[in-house]
Amino acid sequence: MTRSRLILLAPLLLFLVAAYLIPFLGVMRWSVTLPEPGLGQYQTALSDPLILGVLWRTLRICALVTVVTLIMAYAITLIWIRGGAVMRLIVELCILIPFWISVLTRAFGWLAMLSNRGILNTLGQDLGLLSEPLTMVRNEFGVVVGMVHFLIPFAVFPLASAMRAVDERVLLAARGMGASRSRIFWQLFVPMTRGGIFGAALLVFVFSLGFFVTPAILGGGRSVLVAELIWLRIFQSPDWGLAAAISVILMAAIAVLMGLTMKYAKGGPQ
Structure with a gap:
């Protein structure tokens, strides 16, 4: 790398060090x-059934959210890349x-939509489709719906980049x-769009691991994910050491996942 490029990258590197590394x-x-x-806090984090349960729930929900979001x-x-002009405009606005x-705002919107007295349950009962309201919030279903809705736009862009790079001559x-x-x-x-799929999956999964507001509101404390657990350990327990250990474990898991995903996205192990 030339000296001029290092000079241009220096402000970004300094910002990353100051904002993230330190x-x-x-x-x-x-x-x-x-x-x-x-290392007692790490031993506690990896042996406590409550923490392990939250970690497993987080991985399970994030994996499900990733699959649904990608589909x-x-x-x-x-539709956005290969649809008609009007349809492309509508999708782009969406x-x-x-x-x-x-x-x-989105989380409270879904709460108003999915709660027992929300729009969907009220409409279903008024039309005679439901005899009693469905429980769609304060559980994992509401958390998944809210997270998928938030993450879809972030998955679209890497997929769009991959689809635009497809060689039309091969398809013809x-x-x-x-x-x-x-x-x-x-x-x-x-x-041919595999790279975009891997990129979108990685972006969505890593992003979903740190979700706090959506699971807290739509889960109602019954579907606690790891970010909310860390918040509880810092502000309610408080146990800053254990919260920090959980954070480091989560970051290590994300780093390993990113490394494996990037390795296999380039064609698998050599």
Whole structure:
């Protein structure tokens, strides 16, 4: 790397060090010094059934959110990239408008929509479709719905980049050789967008691991995820050392996941 490039990158590197690396090193120090020096907090975090249960619930919900988000985002992106002009405009507005609405507003919107006295349950009972309201919030269902809704726009952009890079000549050649549309889609188009799929999956999964507001509101304290657990350990217990240890474990898991995903996204192990 040339000296001029290093000079241009220096402000960004300094910002990353000041905003991320130094605070994270402070969290690591807390994890081995509070309330007393040692690795006791890590032992507690990896042996406490409550913490392990929250970690497992977080991984399970985030994996489900990632799969559902990818499926919906792939369909939306396909319409956005390959649909008609009017449809592309409508989809583009649907993708961009959520960025103008805060996560808190969206969470309360879903609460108003899905609660026992919310819009969907009230409408279903008025139409005679429901004899009693469905429980769609204060559980994992509401958390998944809220998280998927928030994350779909973030998954669309890497998928759109991959779809725009698809060589149309390959698809036309396959069509000219008699391949059906479904075969072209599954055997050519989807594999050719694999990089975007991996990128979107990684972005959505890592982003979902740190969700706090949406699970706290739509889960109602019954579907606690790891970010909310860390908050509880800091502000309610308080146990800063244990919260720091959980944070470091989460960051380590994210780093391993990112490394494996990037490795296999480039074609798998060599």
